[in-house]
Amino acid sequence: MKTIVISVFIVVATKSPSYAQEHSVVKVLIEVDSLSDDSVGERLAFQLRERIRQSTGYSLTSANEPHMVLVLRTMDRDCLGKNKSTIYSIVWTFKKDNVIRFYVDSAIGLAGDDVIEKAAEGIIARTDSMMESARKTEKKNK
Secondary structure, X not given: OHHHHHHHHHHHHHHOHHHXXXXXXXXXXXXXXXXXXXXXXXXXXXXXXXXXXXXXXXXXXXXXXXXXEEEEEEEEOOOOOOOXXXXXXXXXXXXXXOOEEEEEEEEEEEEEHHHHHHHHHHHHHHHHHHHHHHHHHHHHOO
């Protein structure tokens, strides 16, 4: 089911007229919807956005056209608020018409202050893996 939702997303998102005009290379639009009450979590959200900005395959957006949304929620692992690590949940969804969201996948994780960049890379790698599976499925169905 996850692959089917992503396959539909790829077709719809990359066929959008305004998207095609703005991008000479087909990039998948991604929005990062984050809520963090800890500094390590805020850094994770920042690193995730930076990885998307630097990517050749993804483009950061909050547009009303169809796009993938990474919903990131974090909290300090230590109840004393030492801000040395964060617990996070990430949910991959597909957003269409600014209201309808389709669930794709989810995960939870723990990231220490010293491995925030690796955690962001891991989230992008998992996103990449989902997109690649969907592209392969799309090619098989053609």
